[in-house]
Amino acid sequence: MTLPAISRFPVPEIKDLPEDIRTRILEVQEKSGFVPNVFLTLAYRPDEFRAFFAYHDALMDKPGPITKAEREMIVVATSNANQCQYCVVAHGAILRIRAKNPLIADQVAINYRKADITPRQKAMLDFAMKVSARAQEVGDDDMDTLRSHGFTDDDIWDIAAIAAFFGMSNRLANVTSMRPNDEFYAMGR
Incomplete structure (x- = not known):
């Protein structure tokens, strides 16, 4: 069986990429054992690849009161709302690993209210989903609710920025018809 293409757009060969992008992709491959298709798909536009991953890393890799697993929860919930198969599958795998819980990603993706x-x-x-679907309705009550749960202004910004960034990412993944790597499905189970 021949698998469908990983993108509607041309996917460059790793050997033909600028050195910084090639190095990053090979480091990811060394660490995970495969190259996530998002790297290959976005490498089609090197300047945007660099900008995308710089902002991704700034949002997702920082230490703080919102754990890396919780950051992945935001991605999984909002990506499901945006019907982004790639991000639900890929970030679901990361969430299972970071939360050390084989059930959490499916629960959050399907209905986080019952997770x-x-x-x-x-x-x-709740706030991330509002930002994702109805950001124009965000108000002071939303901030008060989050503060009552111990979130700071910086935390609230992070939640909003992750939901907004992955809204953009979800749309690109859907437009490119980015295929999730088969490896993601079994990770963390």
């Missing part, structure tokens, strides 16, 4: 998460995490996801 085995804390009230704080539910408030975080």
Whole structure:
């Protein structure tokens, strides 16, 4: 069986990429054992690849009161709302690994309100979903709710920025018809 293409757009050969992008992709391959298709798909536009991953890393790799697993929860919940198969599958795998919980990603993707998460995490996801779908309705009550769960202004910014960034990412993944790597489905199970 021949698998469908990983993107509607041309996918460059790793050997033909600018050195900084090639190095990053090979480092990811060394660490994970495969090259996530998002790297190959976005490498079609090198300047945008660099900008995308710089902002991704700034949002997703920072330490702080919002854990890396919680950041992945935001991605999984909002990506499901945006019907982004790639991000639900890929970030679901990362969420399972970071949360050390084989069930959490499916629960969050399908209906985070019924997932085995804390009230704080539910408030975080309620806000992320509002930012993702109805950002124009965000108001002071939303901030008050998040603050009542211990989120700071910087935390609230992070939640909003992750939801907004992945809204853009979801749209690109859908337009490119980015295929999730088969490896993601079994990770963290």
